Amino acid sequence: MLTTETKNEILAELAHSETNRMACIEALKIAQREHGWVSDEDLCEVARLLDLTPDEVDGVATFYNLIRRRPVGRNVILLCASVSCWVMGYVQLRARLLQVLGVELGQTTEDGRFTVLENQCLGACDHAPALMINDDLYHDVDPEQLGDILAKYA
Ligand code: FES
Structure with missing residues (x-):
């Protein structure tokens, strides 16, 4: 269930949008901030606030890869797998990251601290390889x- 503060933020986003559909991605991003992912219940609440159907909102949520529809860890690692990063050491970086965390791509560490997801271009192609944490x-x-980087996240 979304907090009143989150609902008000979504309604403020809606007020600034030309159409309800245009507010959908931002509304989902706002909703996602609460738990790191968007549950069915939260998605239905976003749909109600935007006066859209749950199917319409789910269509946006599943199309936009930064909206997560399954639970994730406290910190989400997006590992870029696009061409520049691939050429500049993605395979080695992925292998080391998964080894250090003891997970496979898409999984969450046992302590719930990290989820590792593959992502397309993070916009840092000229400084590949890149990853994003939160x-x-x-x-x-x-x-x-990686050890020093991961140590920054509880
Ligand atoms: S290809 Fe990895 S950041 Fe663009």
């Missing part, structure tokens, strides 16, 4: 730096 972008990532 809202923090890391570029020119050396697999040996």
Whole structure:
């Protein structure tokens, strides 16, 4: 269930949008901030606030890859798998990251601390390889730096 504060934020977003559909992605991003993902219940609440059907909102949620429809860990790692990162060491970075965390892509660590997701271009192609943890972008990532990077997140 969304908090009153979140609902008000969604309604404020709606007030600034030309159409309800245009507010949908931002509304879902706002809703996602509460738990790190959007449950069916929250999605229906977003739909109600935007006067759209749940199917319409779910269509947007599943199309937009930064909206998560399944539970995630406290911190979400987006690992770029696009061409520049691939060429500049994605495979080694992925192998080290998954080894350090003891998970496969798409999984969450046993302690719920991290979820690792693959992502297309994070906009740091000229400083590949890149990954993002929550809202923090890391570029020119050396697999040996991962320990220090991950230590910043509880
Ligand atoms: S290809 Fe990885 S950030 Fe663009």
